Amino acid sequence: MKLSKTYEPKAYEPNIYQLWETSGAFKPSGDGEPYSIIMPPPNANASLHTGHAMFVVQDILIRYHRMKGDRTIYIPGADHAGFETWVVYEKHLEKQGKSRFDFNREELYQQTWDFVAQNRGLMEVQLKEMGLSCDWSKLVFTLDDSVVDIAYDTFKKMWDDGLIYRGERIVNYCTKHDTSFADIEVVYKDEKSHLWTIIFPLADGSDVIEIATTRPETMVGDVAVAVNPKDERYKHLVGKEISLPLTDRYIPIIADEMVDMEFGTGAVKITPAHDPNDFEVVERHPDLPRLNVIGFDGKMNENAPEKYRGLDVLEARQSILDDLEELKLLTEVKDHQHSVGHCYKCGTVIQPLLKDQWFIKVESLAKQAIEKIEEGEIKFIPENKGRVLVNYLKNLRDWNISRQIPWGIPIPAFQNIDDESDWIFDERVKKQVIEVDGKKYQRDQDTFDTWFSSAQWPYIVTKYHDSKELEEFFPNNVMETGGDIIFQWVSRMIMMSLYREQTIPFKDVYLHGLILAEDGQKMSKSKGNVLNPQGIIEEYGSDALRLGLMASRSAGQNQAFGKDKVIAGRNFCNKLWNIARYIENQVSVSSSDSFPATNNQAPSPITAADHWIIRELNATTNNVATMLEEYRFAEAYEAVYHTIWDKVADWYIEASKGQQNSSMMLWVLETCLKIAHPFAPFVTETIWQTLDWHPKNQGLLISSTWPRHADYDSDQANSFEQLQLIITETREVLGIIGSKNIALLTNSSQLILENDEIIRRMGRVGYIQTADEESGLRLTSTHEHAWLDLDEEQIKLYADTLKKKLEVVANEASALEHRLANEGYIKNAPVALVAESREILKLKLNQAEHLKHQLKHL
RNA sequence: GGGCGAUUAGCUCAUUUGGCUAGAGCGCCACAUUGACGUUGUGGAGGUGGGAGGUUCGAAUCCUCCAUCGCCCACCA
Numbered sequence: 001m002k003l004s005k006t007y008e009p010k011a012y013e014p015n016i017y018q019l020w021e022t023s024g025a026f027k028p029s030g031d032g033e034p035y036s037i038i039m040p041p042p043n044a045n046a047s048l049h050t051g052h053a054m055f056v057v058q059d060i061l062i063r064y065h066r067m068k069g070d071r072t073i074y075i076p077g078a079d080h081a082g083f084e085t086w087v088v089y090e091k092h093l094e095k096q097g098k099s100r101f102d103f104n105r106e107e108l109y110q111q112t113w114d115f116v117a118q119n120r121g122l123m124e125v126q127l128k129e130m131g132l133s134c135d136w137s138k139l140v141f142t143l144d145d146s147v148v149d150i151a152y153d154t155f156k157k158m159w160d161d162g163l164i165y166r167g168e169r170i171v172n173y174c175t176k177h178d179t180s181f182a183d184i185e186v187v188y189k190d191e192k193s194h195l196w197t198i199i200f201p202l203a204d205g206s207d208v209i210e211i212a213t214t215r216p217e218t219m220v221g222d223v224a225v226a227v228n229p230k231d232e233r234y235k236h237l238v239g240k241e242i243s244l245p246l247t248d249r250y251i252p253i254i255a256d257e258m259v260d261m262e263f264g265t266g267a268v269k270i271t272p273a274h275d276p277n278d279f280e281v282v283e284r285h286p287d288l289p290r291l292n293v294i295g296f297d298g299k300m301n302e303n304a305p306e307k308y309r310g311l312d313v314l315e316a317r318q319s320i321l322d323d324l325e326e327l328k329l330l331t332e333v334k335d336h337q338h339s340v341g342h343c344y345k346c347g348t349v350i351q352p353l354l355k356d357q358w359f360i361k362v363e364s365l366a367k368q369a370i371e372k373i374e375e376g377e378i379k380f381i382p383e384n385k386g387r388v389l390v391n392y393l394k395n396l397r398d399w400n401i402s403r404q405i406p407w408g409i410p411i412p413a414f415q416n417i418d419d420e421s422d423w424i425f426d427e428r429v430k431k432q433v434i435e436v437d438g439k440k441y442q443r444d445q446d447t448f449d450t451w452f453s454s455a456q457w458p459y460i461v462t463k464y465h466d467s468k469e470l471e472e473f474f475p476n477n478v479m480e481t482g483g484d485i486i487f488q489w490v491s492r493m494i495m496m497s498l499y500r501e502q503t504i505p506f507k508d509v510y511l512h513g514l515i516l517a518e519d520g521q522k523m524s525k526s527k528g529n530v531l532n533p534q535g536i537i538e539e540y541g542s543d544a545l546r547l548g549l550m551a552s553r554s555a556g557q558n559q560a561f562g563k564d565k566v567i568a569g570r571n572f573c574n575k576l577w578n579i580a581r582y583i584e585n586q587v588s589v590s591s592s593d594s595f596p597a598t599n600n601q602a603p604s605p606i607t608a609a610d611h612w613i614i615r616e617l618n619a620t621t622n623n624v625a626t627m628l629e630e631y632r633f634a635e636a637y638e639a640v641y642h643t644i645w646d647k648v649a650d651w652y653i654e655a656s657k658g659q660q661n662s663s664m665m666l667w668v669l670e671t672c673l674k675i676a677h678p679f680a681p682f683v684t685e686t687i688w689q690t691l692d693w694h695p696k697n698q699g700l701l702i703s704s705t706w707p708r709h710a711d712y713d714s715d716q717a718n719s720f721e722q723l724q725l726i727i728t729e730t731r732e733v734l735g736i737i738g739s740k741n742i743a744l745l746t747n748s749s750q751l752i753l754e755n756d757e758i759i760r761r762m763g764r765v766g767y768i769q770t771a772d773e774e775s776g777l778r779l780t781s782t783h784e785h786a787w788l789d790l791d792e793e794q795i796k797l798y799a800d801t802l803k804k805k806l807e808v809v810a811n812e813a814s815a816l817e818h819r820l821a822n823e824g825y826i827k828n829a830p831v832a833l834v835a836e837s838r839e840i841l842k843l844k845l846n847q848a849e850h851l852k853h854q855l856k857h858l
Numbered sequence: 859g860g861g862c863g864a865u866u867a868g869c870u871c872a873u874u875u876g877g878c879u880a881g882a883g884c885g886c887c888a889c890a891u892u893g894a895c896g897u898u899g900u901g902g903a904g905g906u907g908g909g910a911g912g913u914u915c916g917a918a919u920c921c922u923c924c925a926u927c928g929c930c931c932a933c934c935a
Binding site for chain 1: 874929933935
């Protein structure tokens with residue numbers, strides 16, 4: 001087949017993907033060990049971002065294991081992305097002049113479903129563009145019935161085990177989105193505000209107590225003032241009553257350890273309904289009420305004094321401050337910086353509000369997870385992330401799983417209409433009201449936190465999916481995801497799987513860092529520095545994107561994504577392409593007697609270069625395998641890159657122009673394609689498909705086997721290294737003196753005489769001759785005896801370099817001598833290392849001799 | 859307040875049990891060449907590995923302290 005001069009990804013990539021898919025290459029096959037990776041499901045109705053491009057890591061592992069002969073499966077998913085999608089849909093409603101309050105929950109769910117269906121599919125196309133070799137027939141959507149069934153099953157089990165409770169607790173509430181959030185979803189930002197000091201007079205008028213607050217508006221919800229029991233300043237006041245300003249209520253002064261005597265005035269107002277700490281104080285003082293003064297709309301409610309009702313929080317703050325000022329109860333206003341929780345989506349200040357929600361008791365779950373991680377049952381890459389996770393789990397608080405949005409899995413719980421405290425589990429969530437034992441129950445309006453079902457993803461998509469057909473793939477081998485969701489997702493998957501399946505969900509966790517923009521900043525739409533994978537693929541091709549992402553990147557480390565590496569990747573693809581083009585032109589393929597690697601045939605080396613390249617490819621094949629198994633992707637890629645470029649292209653192919661062994665060239669090409677395939681699947685498969693010596697429509701590279709070790713002769717391989725030294729040194733000398741048509745002379749070297757053609761071509765010497773007497777410039781880097789036929793003038797041009805070389809070599813030699821003179825070194829260092837040092841020293845001394853000798857004649 | 863990470867060539871970053879002359883990509887300099895590839899070839903310059911101590915025969919790597927930058931968690935009346 002005639003190939004174009006440069007590789008044009010766009011001309012081949014779509015066809016190649018289709019070829020893989022229709023051939024069934026993505027399905028598990030053979031009877032090897034099961035190997036599975038499940039894809040973290042991308043948002044079903046959004047485009048991929050650069051973070052998703054790191055899924056390439058998963059694909060590299062999958063392709064490598066498939067070639068290695070494992071029964072391999074890579075399962076894709078699509079996420080309904082509860083809150084994310086809801087936000088998008090609500091905006092969509094807003095544009096149409098509607099809101100969530102115009103519809104009931106079923107209607108909203110259906111509408112959102114349709115909306116998602118319309119936009120769905122984009123991300124699938126994009127995942128395919130990246131070449132991800134996943135089994136699309138096994139795709140699971142996070143709202144599929146099978147997912148909901150298992151989520152309900154788990155919820156029921158937890159309910160029965162007493163791990164689920166409903167409680168009125170402080171929740172993080174976004175008044176714009178009308179939903180609560182888990183602690184981890186709240187974003188804290190430092191804000192400049194004030195610390196106000198307010199006088200609270202005692203009811204009997206005998207004294208006053210000053211309190212400090214950053215949220216004066218909540219004072220109308222105060223139920224007590226607390227002081228530290230050890231605080232001498234206030235001891236005499238504990239138990240007395242305060243007449244709460246601006247209200248007609250009387251509240252007690254209580255003692256509680258939580259109060260920091262150093263902060264503010266040492267006296268704290270207690271607002272249990274709007275502050276998590278105060279809530280805890282009230283739990284220790286059960287007589288105190290929980291007075292709710294802020295509504296879910298973010299406005300002061302009917303429990304607030306009439307004057308402030310209906311004002312939003314900030315308006316109420318100002319109004320209350322004005323009133324206090326007027327009453328001369330405001331004694332001090334200080335600048336104060338403190339962190340304030342915000343909705344991670346819209347930035348609205350999160351209100352801590354009291355709400356009945358479903359919670360999961362996490363203590364026992366976290367404990368199990370900690371044990372397994374500490375025992376090393378799950379391996380983290382990078383390692384330290386395991387410790388980070390344990391640290392997090394040790395301080396975990398109960399998990400609020402209720403969300404007040406329609407787009408999600410309805411919580412299967414019903415409340416007795418006549419008895420608020422009577423809740424039952426029931427899966428008939430499509431009904432508003434059900435009847436059980438003659439009692440009427442009303443459905444909870446809330447849906448699950450998306451992470452409640454996502455946390456169960458590993459066993460949902462393997463163990464229980466498709467009538468347990470994929471059971472052998474659980475636990476999964478690797479969970480590969482972004483380090484930024486280790487708490488939200490990874491921790492919960494581990495907890496849920498240990499709880500429900502009594503086993504870890506996956507053996508290894510590989511976490512990639514954030515892909516930062518080229519300027520090192522986080523990518524964000526508002527900064528306008530977002531690079532999306534589609535754009536890169538469009539410009540440079542999919543393989544270039546993959547290679548660019550893998551190069552020089554280490555696990556867990558955030559790193560800027562630069563185009564430089566993508567360009568280097570594209571150039572590498574082109575190099576591969578041209579290697580193939582050259583070999584295919586050279587080799588006569590009329591006879592199909594030799595397609596060595598395809599049939600796992602051993603290559604048939606003849607020349608020194610043949611033996612040498614077998615040795616190099618053997619080594620690289622092994623190294624790459626080892627490094628992939630250790631998740632060292634950047635190093636594995638680098639090994640492939642340099643072996644193919646520096647060794648195959650620059651030495652083996654160049655040498656083949658002097659001495660060609662056709663069948664070896666085929667073997668070399670096939671081996672290169674195989675080791676490069678996990679990294680650059682498109683270009684390698686494209687080339688594979690053009691190999692004329694393969695029977696048509698038979699055998700895809702993706703399904704071929706990882707290269708095997710091939711035999712070679714060590715002496716021959718070493719000989720080729722000597723040739724390389726001769727050629728390199730010759731090039732260097734001739735480069736400096738700028739002369740051509742110089743002769744290389746030798747008196748005895750068979751190697752040189754036998755490789756006349758190669759040395760002449762590659763070393764650019766005019767001719768090679770035997771000579772009895774040495775003259776000109778002796779080559780020093782090889783132990784073959786050879787010299788360049790230069791005259792005095794020419795050698796003088798080289799003298800400076802010669803001197804520098806001598807200096808370097810002499811320094812190295814003396815460093816080695818010094819080291820070898822050190823008794824400690826001889827005694828403690830490994831024997832092989834010492835022997836090696838001696839060997840190198842010998843070499844250096846020898847070289848120095850030659851150099852000195854040469855210089856003497858100048 | 860607690861935890862984590864980073865600091866290596868002009869730039870972006872690699873380097874796994876501590877051991878050859880610390881590497882790569884891009885950039886830079888010089889040269890070559892258009893019969894595989896200019897998305898090329900050949901040769902080269904460029905680093906006292908943030909700082910200070912320590913352990914060791916030997917430290918970018920292990921320990922201690924310091925500095926700068928970044929992230930996460932918790933608290934913040």
